[in-house]
Amino acid sequence: MATSRIISIDGGGVRGVVPTIVLERLGRDPRLTGWLDRADLFAGTSTGGLIALALAAGLDLETIRALYEERAARVFRDSFLDDVLDLGKIIGADYEVANLRSELDAVFGDARLADFPRRVLVTAFDLDNEDPVARTWKPKVFHNFPGSDSDGEMLAVRVGTYTSAAPTYFGSADGYVDGGVFATNPSMCALAQTQDHRIPGADQSPLHTIRLLSLGTGRSLEYIEGSRHDWGYAQWVRPLISIMLDGVNGIADFQCEQILGEHYFRLAPTFPRGTSIAMDDVDRIPELVAFAEGLDLEPLVAWLTAEW
Secondary structure, eight states, X not given: OOOEXXXXXXOOGGGGHXXXXXXXXXXXXXXXXXXXXXXXXXXXXXXXXXXXXXXXXXXXXXXXXXXHHHHHHHHTOOOHHHHHHTTTTTSSOSBOHHHHHHHHHHHHTTOBGGGOSSEEEXXXXXXXXXXXXXXXXXXXXXXXXSSTTOOTTSBHHHHHHHHHOXXXXXXXXXXEEETHHXXXXXXXXXXXXXXXXXXXXXXXXXXGGEEEEEEOOOBOOOOOOSSXXXXXXXXXXXXXXXXXXXXXXXXXXXXXXXXXXXXXXXXXXXXXXXXXXXXXXXXXXXXXXXXXXXXXXXXXXXXXXXXX
């Protein structure tokens, strides 16, 4: 039975440069020649979704890295006038989603998911399914697997915009927001996709044949001091987003480890104590680059050598 190899990449805005450099470093290791070419599925959420789309489209890692170093400032472009109109960020998103879409259009053009030579899975959240019987919001997983549930006809630029439209940072895009609201770590989504009964049998993978590499974008040591917090909406909004994202990361990691055991590896590097880097902090990309270049990848190399 053939092995099915998955690379899953978390959300995190500009911190996406961290897994990009990790992948780049692994590609330069003579012990791992051609390892990335053997990946069967790239999965991602938000910035990880953009990396997954780029890899599935065939872009090389040097090009993907340059997108962060050269284009991120244009994506997270703000103005004093915009802040005034947004009442100092109390109302209105921080940045224009049109900036994001414009940069993605320059990368993907008119390419559809079905045009990609590799399998890809990207998460987003639909704010209104417009169902006349059970109208509600719901998670959405875009993918280019064959079958009745395929999203192969979707434009990559649209999927990339949807998965990256993080609440408060960007406005929604066609009624979608960032998939990180339910799966900032999309590993479990990717694993479940391999078991989808709607996929023709040739593409289904028994669990013992799956190898799953999950890459984080950098974790801060954060906490809220005290035993009681009598907060309202204003105090909870941003902390709650961070709590939600970290919580989802952890539970997906636990689930994948229990299901796959030694066939699963997660690299979730932690920033030094006192370091916190927001997803829109483009001025700190050089710091993120240095952090990623300094990570000890030997345990990961050993796992890839043994399992991949």
